Amino acid sequence: MKHRSAFILGLAAAAAGSPAAADLKIGFLATLSGPSADVGQDQYDGFMLAIEQMHGKLGGVPVSVVREDDQMKPEVAVQGLTKLLDRDKVDIVTGLTYANVLMALQGKIASTKIPFIGSVAGPSPTAGAQCKPNLFITSWQSDTTAEALGKYLTDAGVDQIAILAPNFLGSKDKVTGLKRFYRGKVVQETYTPLTQLDFSAELAAAGSSGAKGMFAFFPGSQGVSFVRQYQQFGMLQKLPMYSVHTIEPGSVNAMGKAGIGAIVAESWQPSADNDQSRQFVAAFEKKYRRTPTSFAAFSYDAAMLIDAAVKDRGGNVSDSQALTAAIRNAQFKSVRGDFKFNKNNYPVQNYHIYKVVEGQGGKPEFQVAVRNVLARHGDAYAQACNAQAGA
Structure with missing residues (x-):
């Protein structure tokens, strides 16, 4: 084995x-x-x-x-x-x-x-x-990058979104984090199997949902399949993509130009x-x-x-x-x-908003759109932790 x-x-x-x-x-x-x-x-x-x-x-x-x-x-x-x-x-x-x-x-x-x-x-x-x-x-902590994106969406006035993510705890945490800071309306919320690679039915439903943006989280090869299909369906033109841990430097070349125009939140990108x-x-x-x-x-x-x-x-x-x-x-x-551990041994750090743009030679790049959208930010759960008492 x-x-x-x-x-x-x-x-x-x-x-x-x-x-x-x-x-x-x-x-x-x-x-x-x-x-x-x-x-x-x-x-x-x-x-x-x-x-x-x-x-x-x-x-x-x-x-x-x-x-x-x-x-x-x-x-x-x-x-x-x-x-x-x-x-x-x-x-x-x-x-x-x-x-x-x-x-x-x-x-x-x-x-x-x-x-x-x-x-x-x-x-x-x-x-x-x-x-x-x-x-x-x-x-x-799984909520926090989505919290940063939720704040950005609220600040940008995006008042209706659809949500699409795999069905496991990490996704649920991210959606919870998004909703903690997002003040608009979620018109559709869909979870798919963790290994699903065909999103045609879900994309068709999102396209007719009345949403003005799509929040997506699909890690690894799921992300490559999802973003490519998003472009094939012509979704970026009518439903802007806002994502976390879906469009990554390691996979963006495999996506080609499919991810250009997407907005992502993260605490680090190679342009740091x-x-x-x-x-x-x-x-x-x-x-x-x-x-x-x-x-x-x-x-x-x-x-x-x-x-x-x-x-x-x-x-x-x-x-x-x-x-x-x-x-x-x-x-x-x-x-x-800037980095330090909170009382729960999770990071306190800065979160930024990036836009995926066409860089030199047509290669996609992550361009800072909003620096420190959440600064020196810890997660929402630390106050319930008493980890050091048992150390």
């Missing part, structure tokens, strides 16, 4: 002659197969780039990485995590791609003291009453104007021959966070609770510039 074929990558350890020579063992559990495998691959590539830049070490300590594919299936993820914890004896777990998968791991996370650092999934329960002292998220982001984008493009997505960027940040925390511990990773405290308090250079 593919998810059982984990392998160890230890750059510095390999140089020493054996992966077992590594002093820090990290489990990377993510969606690496199926329709959304590109999201997990972006996470992995961003994380491994940081380790490569630091010559196979984090915090000065040689690293090995044990990779497990959850296949976007909760039961497979539980099996993979059990292996990482019980057989591989990892010191840290990172990756964590989909909200429904992360929710299935909550019992396992609660049963151990080792730190978990997710770089995509951010389901609302884990930010509020079910938060945990050893669970950190470097991306965003700071030195850490610029060097990351250049290094990622040189190594992987593609433009990084936010999924890669937030995973790169996860590695930089671990690097800072291990340094603060003087390289000692044997005390899981002390390492967790070091992660919570670590200062590192984020690709986003």
Whole structure:
């Protein structure tokens, strides 16, 4: 079975002659197969780039990485995590791609003291009453990018929208976030199976709904299919697209001109104007021959966070609770510039609005339309969290 074929990558350890020579063992559990495998691959590539830049070490300590594919299936993820914890004896777990998968791991996370650092999934329960002292998220809580888009739509006077998204917890969180800030009317709200790739019926219904805009969220290859069909149906001309995590730098070339004109919300894009982001984008493009997505960027940040925390511990990773405290308090250079953890171990950060435009040579680019539409913004659930009390 593919998810059982984990392998160890230890750059510095390999140089020493054996992966077992590594002093820090990290489990990377993510969606690496199926329709959304590109999201997990972006996470992995961003994380491994940081380790490569630091010559196979984090915090000065040689690293090995044990990779497990959850296949976007909760039961497979539980099996993979059990292996990482019980057989591989990892010191840290990172990756964590989909909200429904992360929710299935909550019992396992609660049963151990080792730190978990997710770089995509951010389901609302884990930010509020079910938060945990050893669970950190470097991306965003699932509501927040849609909150930024909801504020933009309200400010722009778009008074009627249709909603189309896959049927899982991450989507429901995003729609909740959108509605928290959107003051117009939702005339249609439709959820599709998580693996659906044909949206012709849903697009036809949205086109006749009376909406003045479409809010869409479809990650990975779903997003490519959705955006292409949106153009084929001529929807952009009559129903502007407003999206989160659907049109990404890694997939926009596959979409061609289909996504040009769309409005997206995000806390980071490759055009971010700071030195850490610029060097990351250049290094990622040189190594992987593609433009990084936010999924890669937030995973790169996860590695930089671990690097800072291990340094603060003087390289000692044997005390899981002390390492967790070091992660919570670590200062590192984020690709986003301003970044800090809220009391629930979720980010407080800035969110921006981008327009997809035709750039040089006809290549789609993400142009800032509104900077800091939500500034130093934390999620709506943090006040229900008492994570640090159990640290």
